Amino acid sequence: METVIELKDVSKVYDLDAVKVNALDKVSLKITKGQFISIIGPSGSGKSTMLHMLGALDKPTSGKVFIDGQDLSKLSDDELARLRGEKIGFVFQFFNLYPTLTAVENVELPMIIEGVDNDVRRERSLELLKLVGLEDRAYHLPAQLSGGQRQRVAIARALSNKPSFILADEPTGNLDSKSGKELIDMLIKLNKQQKTTIIIITHDEYIASHAKRIVSIKDGRIFKDRTTHSNGG
Ligand SMILES: Nc1ncnc2c1ncn2[C@@H]1O[C@H](COP(=O)(O)OP(=O)(O)OP(=O)(O)O)[C@@H](O)[C@H]1O
Ligand SMILES: [Mg+2]
Secondary structure (H helix, E strand, O other), X not given: OOEEEEEEEEEEEEEEOOEEEEEXXXXXXXXXXXXXXXXXXXXXXXXXXXXXXXXXXXXXXEEEEEXXXXXXXXXXXXXXHHHHHHHEEXXXXXXXXXXXXXXXXXXXXXXXXXXXXXXXXXXXXXXXXXXXXXXXXXXXXXXXXXXXXXXXXXXXXXXXOOOOEEEEEOOOOOOOHHHHHHHHHHHHHHHHHOOOEEEEEOOOHHHHHHOOEEEEEEOXXXXXXXXXXXXXX
């Protein structure tokens, strides 16, 4: 199986004045193509820190991160930014949509940055909105959408550059349980139909029960890594 991301003995120490936090402690993890993984663990256990490492958003204090076989420690900040734009789709708890842009314009943003042609990007954005069930909301502003709909726009946007994988940090954290469930069902569908690799941090039992692999973190360490028999990818 093709490895998409690998953490090798990754540690992250946050050093703030007198307080030193070992947020990650020699974590090793291999994620293969097409997996649907959920990362669970108590508050402060290092989940978001780990996601930042997986997404090249921050650098480890020690250890190495590989994305598609590439050693991130060998890349410049510019190269890292390019890699993030090309390979990773991010979805965060707060939707991070631009309030003055319509749904379809929000989805187009990463493609504008990548220099994709006008017509191509509009067509692709509309297709993605259709995929997340929002074709009839393409010209709505974020404020004119429900929370669940906004989060689906964020997912369409995360998919716009055909990323190798999606990283999501508590994407259902601000949704009611029905919208949260719809969002997850959509991610499961994406994972199955498009074979998109999905890594999701969650406190949500429903998500965790649908992931095929569940990685549990405590005190900056992986203490359980199990593969389940659910229908996730
Ligand atoms: N930028 C930072 N500077 C200093 N300490 C930090 C920083 N970010 C996180 N920490 C500390 O590192 C530890 C891990 O934080 P992290 O955000 O990874 O936890 P988490 O598992 O995502 O928690 P939550 O479920 O509450 O989001 C925590 O003890 C936190 O206080
Ligand atoms: Mg967190």
